[in-house]
Amino acid sequence: MTTLPETSAKKLGLVIDLDTCVGCHACVVSCKGWNTENYGAALSDQDPYGADPSGTFLNRVHSYEVQPETGTAQLIHFPKSCLHCEDAPCVTVCPTGASYKRSEDGIVLVNEDACIGCGLCAWACPYGAREMDQAAGVMKKCTLCVDRIYNGNLPEEDRVPSCVRTCPSGARHFGDLGDESSEVSQLVAARGGMDLMPELGTKPVNKYLPPRPKDVPADLDILAPYLEPVSGTQKGFLGWLDKALEKL
């Protein structure tokens, strides 16, 4: 059914820390790897080694420059994937019922066997989280690694989305955002986690932690005292040479 569940007490999602993301794209690669080898149709590439390569990705990292009114500009790396919205417009537009939001944990998924590949859900998503796979003709999107997080065959530390497990800078956190006492909810509360395009009313579950203000030391040039020119007159042979050359 493409009607949304009334409520889902559990709201699994990601919290992405824009302060610590270093823009290495490791999450992009691990996402592509895991989701090509596991759940659903593989994430295909078109013309991968040719002049015009393109392909399907469920997670992409943008980079933005923010110029404040005063001070220097800041570069912010910005990973973007499905936000598993509570009021997901991609779900209600689907004509076949392939696109759905799970009532048990809030994950938005696509039943690829029912997808006709009309692309309307990708049009309805403001975040560009859905990409039509050009080889399979079905819509692909982040599954929150539903085949990892409940997978009893994996060691417990691996039962998180692939991107979270891979991130070398700890910029990605996974948990239940419906539970106020969860680590991710506390992180959001402490750091002022924000929604993307809140004005569109999609109520995203995923939150972004804004970059923290940078430290500005009083005197930036800590090496200066050690680099003062050495004054005074030379003694010995070099001193005599210096004087002799000066007289010439």
Added chain:
Amino acid sequence: MHPAGSVILFTVASGLGFGLLTWLGLGLPDVRGWAAFFYYALAFALAVGGLLASTFHLGNPQRFLRAFSQWRSSWLSREGCLAVACLLVMGLFALEAVFYDAVWQPLGYIGAALSVLTVFATSMIYAQLKTVPRWNHWSTPVLFLALSLGGGGLLAGQVGPAIALLALAGVMQLFAWLSGDGRFQERGTDIGTATGLGVRGVVRAFEPPHTGNNYLLKEMVHQVGRKHAVKLRLIAFALMIAAPLVLVMISSSALMICLAVTCHALGTFAQRWLFFAEAEHVVGLYYGKR
């Protein structure tokens, strides 16, 4: 948005087809026998041809039956259901008119209502999308309905109502273009709200996530099609509205109506190209584009 040929063909042809079916269902003109055969054949060819064209852009068209299941929530599903219901009802009505020379008029009224609802559902597929501010407005369904009923009225030879409806479509089109140009900005969605970083300063897309093209850019950040927008607007308006109005006001002979319909259809193709090509999707903001 990417102006896909199949979707342009679908909306133009089925719009005209269901418009003509509306008038035939109302008994305007009240045709029987061979005359009815030709009218209904044209209407069904346009409506069904358009619907078939719409399946060309699907990734897996063989699963189309599933698209009739989600009418409770999806405008696309509603459109499919209404179109099939309309074609069945009008099919029966056409059989009566062609072979039995006796029609049960209430059936025609039901068919006409279903035709109008089908076109309305088509327009709502676009008008419902908050992600495309230009479309997300009441003027979208009004324009689609006025064009469908106006063009259908020309095909049905209902010159008086067709003139009124095309004039209404002309006014709505100008309003849609003029008000639509500024709507993206009015809605207040920009790169600042898209990234949540706007409160910190001026945000600029520094580096895209990929150096090549991708589905999102091809499908939703299609900027090439806007190159000749102003010229195309003039051509579209002249052919879709002005020329047919002048032609049928000069004379309402069959030849003039044929000419008027041809102009109108060509103009509507140009208009529909612009409808897609000029529509800016908010996802472009993430790439620093519109």
